[in-house]
Each structure stands twice: as C-alpha cells, then as structure tokens.
Amino acid sequence: xxxxxxxxxxxxxxxxxxxxxxxxxxxxxxxxxxxxxxxxxxxxxxxxxxxxxxxxxxxxxxxxxxxxxxxxxxxxxxxxxxxxxxxxxxxxxxxxxxxxxxxxxxxxxxxxxxxxxxxxxxxxxxxxxxxxxxxxxxxxxxxxxxxxxxxxxxxxxxxxxxxxxxxxxx
Amino acid sequence: xxxxxxxxxxxxxxxxxxxxxxxxxxxxxxxxxxxxxxxxxxxxxxxxxxxxxxxxxxxxxxxxxxxxxxxxxxxxxxxxxxxxxxxxxxxxxxxxxxxxxxxxxxxxxxxxxxxxxxxxxxxxxxxxxxxxxxxxxxxxxxxxxxxxxxxxxxxxxxxxxxxxxxxxxxxxxxxxxxxxxxxxxxxxxxxxxxxxxxxxxxxxxxxxxxxxxxxxxxxxxxxxxxxxxxxxxxxxxxxxxxxxxxxxxxxxxxxxxxxxxxxxxxxxxxxxxxxxxxxxxxxxxxxxxxxxxxxx
Numbered sequence: 001x002x003x004x005x006x007x008x009x010x011x012x013x014x015x016x017x018x019x020x021x022x023x024x025x026x027x028x029x030x031x032x033x034x035x036x037x038x039x040x041x042x043x044x045x046x047x048x049x050x051x052x053x054x055x056x057x058x059x060x061x062x063x064x065x066x067x068x069x070x071x072x073x074x075x076x077x078x079x080x081x082x083x084x085x086x087x088x089x090x091x092x093x094x095x096x097x098x099x100x101x102x103x104x105x106x107x108x109x110x111x112x113x114x115x116x117x118x119x120x121x122x123x124x125x126x127x128x129x130x131x132x133x134x135x136x137x138x139x140x141x142x143x144x145x146x147x148x149x150x151x152x153x154x155x156x157x158x159x160x161x162x163x164x165x166x167x168x169x170x
Numbered sequence: 171x172x173x174x175x176x177x178x179x180x181x182x183x184x185x186x187x188x189x190x191x192x193x194x195x196x197x198x199x200x201x202x203x204x205x206x207x208x209x210x211x212x213x214x215x216x217x218x219x220x221x222x223x224x225x226x227x228x229x230x231x232x233x234x235x236x237x238x239x240x241x242x243x244x245x246x247x248x249x250x251x252x253x254x255x256x257x258x259x260x261x262x263x264x265x266x267x268x269x270x271x272x273x274x275x276x277x278x279x280x281x282x283x284x285x286x287x288x289x290x291x292x293x294x295x296x297x298x299x300x301x302x303x304x305x306x307x308x309x310x311x312x313x314x315x316x317x318x319x320x321x322x323x324x325x326x327x328x329x330x331x332x333x334x335x336x337x338x339x340x341x342x343x344x345x346x347x348x349x350x351x352x353x354x355x356x357x358x359x360x361x362x363x364x365x366x367x368x369x370x371x372x373x374x375x376x377x378x379x380x381x382x383x384x385x386x387x388x389x390x391x392x393x394x395x396x397x398x399x400x401x402x403x404x405x406x407x408x409x410x411x412x413x414x415x416x417x418x419x420x421x422x423x424x425x426x427x428x429x430x431x432x433x434x435x436x437x438x439x440x441x442x443x444x445x446x447x448x449x450x451x452x453x454x455x456x457x458x459x460x461x462x463x464x465x466x
Contacts (some may be wrong), residue, residue: 017178018223137274
C-alpha cells in the first residue's frame with residue numbers, strides 16, 4: 001500500500017503493508033532513533049508520537065490510517081520551540097525521565113500542555129487536567145523513573161513557561 | 171522478516187450504503203473500529219492470515235450522538251473521549267465512571283463504543299455497564315443489497331460466557347440509552363481486561379429506588395474470557411426491599427451471585443477472580459447502604 005504523509009515536517013511516500021503498525025514503520029522504514037519498542041500490545045507506552053498534534057501510541061495506529069496524516073516524532077518535536085518549555089522544566093525541577101522513556105514521557109507531557117493552552121484560549125472540550133489525570137496520563141508509560149510528585153512538578157513548571165508564551169495554536 | 175506477508179486490502183466506505191455493499195462483497199473482511207483491541211494482540215503483526223479490512227471510520231452516521239426526548243442514541247464509532255464530552259446531565263453516572271476508569275485519555279481518544287462491545291475474544295468493561303443500564307443495540311444485518319435493522323437488548327449480544335453472538339454479516343450501528351437515572355451506581359474493576367485476562371473482574375451495578383424502596387437492582391459481573399453474568403433472579407429478589415439492607419440480606423445476595431458464578435461456568439475459575447467478585451458485590455452493597463443512610 002502506498003501512503004503519503006508528513007513525518008517531522010518531511011513529506012514522505014511509504015510503501016508498506018496496510019496493517020503495519022506505525023511504530024514498526026518508524027523503526028524499520030525510517031530508522032527513527034528514539035523509537036525503541038517492540039512490546040506489540042500497547043502496554044509499555046514507549047512508542048508515543050504526535051499524530052495530528054495529539055499524542056497516540058504508535059503501536060496502535062495501522063498504516064492505512066496515516067494517509068495524509070501529520071506525524072511528529074520526538075526528533076521532530078525537539079526542533080520545535082515548545083520543546084524548550086519542557087527542557088527548562090526538567091532543568092528547573094531537577095527531575096527528568098530516564099533515557100529509556102525520555103521521548104515518550106516528553107510527548108505525553110506535551111499533549112497535556114496543549115490542553116492548558118486550549119482551555120485558556122476559549123471554549124473547548126479540553127479542560128485543564130487535574131493532578132490525578134496528569135499522573136495517570138504520564139503513567140501510560142510504564143517506566144517507574146518518575147514519581148507522582150516529580151511528574152506534577154515538571155508539569156507545573158512547563159505549564160508556567162507555556163502560559164508565558166501565550167500560544168494560541170501549535 | 172516480513173517476507174510472504176500479505177498486505178490486506180482496506181475498504182473505506184463513506185456512506186451506510188457503501189458499507190453494506192462492502193460487507194456483502196467481502197464477507198470475510200474484518201470490521202475495523204478504533205483498532206485498539208485488534209492491534210494490542212501479540213500476534214497481530216506480522217501474521218500470514220490477514221483478512222481484508224473494512225474501516226468504519228469514515229461513515230458519518232456511525233459517529234453521531236443524537237438526543238431525543240426519550241433516548242440518547244450513540245453511534246458505534248463514537249470514541250470514549252467524545253462520549254465524555256456529552257455532559258454529566260445527559261450521560262448516566264455509571265457510564266461516566268466506567269468510561270473515565272477505562273485506560274488513559276490518549277487511548278480513550280481512539281477506543282470506540284462499538285469496538286468495545288464487539289471485541290471477539292474477551293469482554294471489556296463497557297458491555298457490563300451498558301447491561302446494567304439496560305441499553306439497547308441497533309444491529310444491521312446485511313442481506314445482499316438489503317439490510318434488516320433491529321433493536322435488541324445488549325444482553326442478547328452475549329451468551330453466559332461472554333461469547334459474542336453476532337453473525338458475520340451483522341453490524342452494530344447505534345447504542346440507545348434511556349434518560350431514567352439510577353439512584354446509586356458503582357463500577358469496580360480490578361486488573362486490566364486487555365492484559366490480565368485470568369485475574370480481572372469487573373462489576374457494574376445500578377440501583378433504582380424510591381423512598382428507600384428498591385425498584386430495580388441491576389448488576390453485571392464480568393470475567394473477561396469466562397463469564398458475563400447478569401443475575402436476573404437477584405433483581406426479582408430485591409424488588410420492593412427496603413434500604414438499608416441488613417447483613418443477612420447482603421449475605422443472601424452475595425451467596426446467590428456466587429452460586430450463579432459456579433453454576434453457570436463449567437471451567438475452573440481462578441481463586442483470585444472468585445474472591446474479587448465476592449468482595450466487589452459486598453462492597454457495592456455496603457456503599458448502597460451508606461448512601462441510603464446518608465439520604466435519610
């Protein structure tokens with residue numbers, strides 16, 4: 001199956017099996033260095049990418065859903081200005097995810113930060129996440145390297161930076 | 171590594187007519203809703219046996235939430251997260267708790283109500299809750315170019331072991347819920363129904379009462395791969411009972427349900443599931459008592 005999509009702002013034409021999961025496409029076809037998952041059951045949470053600006057587990061996305069889609073991996077995200085909010089939050093709090101889950105947890109944090117901006121910029125179904133939601137969402141990645149307090153500290157610090165930007169959209 | 175693996179043909183109907191036509195032309199194709207269950211199977215990819223796929227994601231009729239005077243009708247391709255945006259006034263409390271307790275927001279944005287109902291091998295949390303809420307399901311049967319539509323009680327979708335009773339040419343298109351709200355509800359889940367199939371137990375319980383007299387007592391106990399138990403006799407037994415329940419009444423309910431568990435399953439059920447089921451029922455009864463006392 002031929003699929004045209006945008007990965008990290010690059011237009012790509014993929015020839016892959018229609019049911020191949022996105023994480024395998026990124027690893028096999030594009031050799032994305034930050035994708036290191038082969039759990040195949042959505043259980044490790046180590047394969048998060050942004051699909052149409054929303055965090056998804058790439059192992060649960062089949063190739064046929066990628067037609068015309070915009071995918072941002074951690075490598076692409078690092079080139080965006082929003083990455084610096086989280087980078088600075090990690091520095092300020094002195095806590096950061098371990099190298100194994102760094103990419104995934106960072107993208108989950110980013111998806112939570114987007115709801116902060118959306119909820120402040122007008123009527124939206126996305127409410128600013130409460131503490132339980134934040135810890136639970138980040139817990140999608142099963143790596144235990146951050147405890148609940150560290151997760152909340154990182155989120156609050158990053159949210160403060162994000163609010164200062166007064167960004168309306170990605 | 172992937173040599174000899176067939177790439178399944180993907181059909182993406184855009185209308186109900188196209189969908190009916192596709193399902194008639196490709197009777198062995200797999201209906202694809204959100205894909206979270208199918209793709210989380212260990213043997214999903216690579217595999218040599220790949221059926222064609224009919225993706226339901228582009229049929230607008232299946233994505234609608236419709237509110238009438240008497241019912242809330244939800245399209246089968248509505249995601250869990252979209253349902254949560256319907257609002258607390260419209261969505262029954264038990265359904266809201268169940269949806270919020272299922273996975274994380276990131277996954278809920280992909281999980282669909284139809285997919286959660288029609289998982290082939292195991293029962294997830296939603297069917298039990300819809301059963302406790304006495305939901306009705308619209309099933310379309312594709313007969314050549316014609317379709318036959320019928321509304322059925324959700325309990326008729328499964329047998330006592332939780333096996334899906336739909337035929338190959340049947341398609342779940344809508345779910346209908348009444349607006350009558352339960353006075354007390356409880357959803358308890360231990361374990362992950364996607365992973366720990368042998369340990370997970372889910373209890374959905376809705377109780378309707380008026381002036382401390384029970385009118386309806388709806389309970390559904392789900393063991394993902396072995397049981398989908400709706401103890402109708404308890405509903406009859408508890409009808410007209412005054413709240414709060416006495417210790418003897420609670421014991422009688424628990425005993426009766428556990429007898430139902432043993433009698434309706436010839437397989438050996440792991441001890442952890444039995445113990446969890448017993449505790450969940452007890453816990454729900456005590457919570458019901460606490461609420462009824464607080465309302466006095």
